[in-house]
């Protein structure tokens with residue numbers, strides 16, 4: 354059975370979808386939910402699901418990402434995960450941290466990568482007049498949002514869409530895509546998932 358740690362920054366709806374998927378004959382189980390924000394709503398949601406949850410506040414470390422990551426690493430190593438899932442984790446990780454988990458760390462990003470890495474993806478898709486939007490699960494490498502793609506899901510952009518309506522439509526797909534990719538990945542299958 355593979356051990357999965359999930360890193361979050363906010364409400365953690367993708368985290369909940371992942372945790373709830375890891376039952377029965379699934380080849381993995383969630384062992385830790387970790388946030389850089391002690392106020393993240395997802396921490397209580399994780400505990401309600403029976404998963405250990407902890408926070409390492411990034412703010413006392415200021416610009417010292419390495420010092421923050423040294424603290425973040427402690428509960429991660431204690432949980433001994435085989436796979437790390439970034440699920441709405443909004444801190445950029447240093448190359449040293451990423452290399453440590455190379456080939457074992459996934460991220461979900463709310464755009465059809467390679468379009469719109471970084472922030473404000475839905476606003477950028479709307480401003481560009483795109484006919485479709487979506488989300489991508491990819492392997493994490495030192496280059497932001499640029500690692501090998503493992504799965505994508507598409508949604509139409511509809512007339513009258515706002516950032517909020519488009520984000521909600523994409524998020525519903527995220528909740529299906531991320532568990533589908535993780536299930537395959539945990540079984541050693543890196544075939545692309547398209548939803």
Ligand code: GAR
Pocket residue numbers: 361362363364365366367368440441442443461462463471488524527
């Ligand atoms: C999700 O839409 C996720 O794709 C996005 O943040 C949201 C988190 O929601 N992630 C990023 O923008 C990563 N750069 P959640 O906390 O409810 O899962």
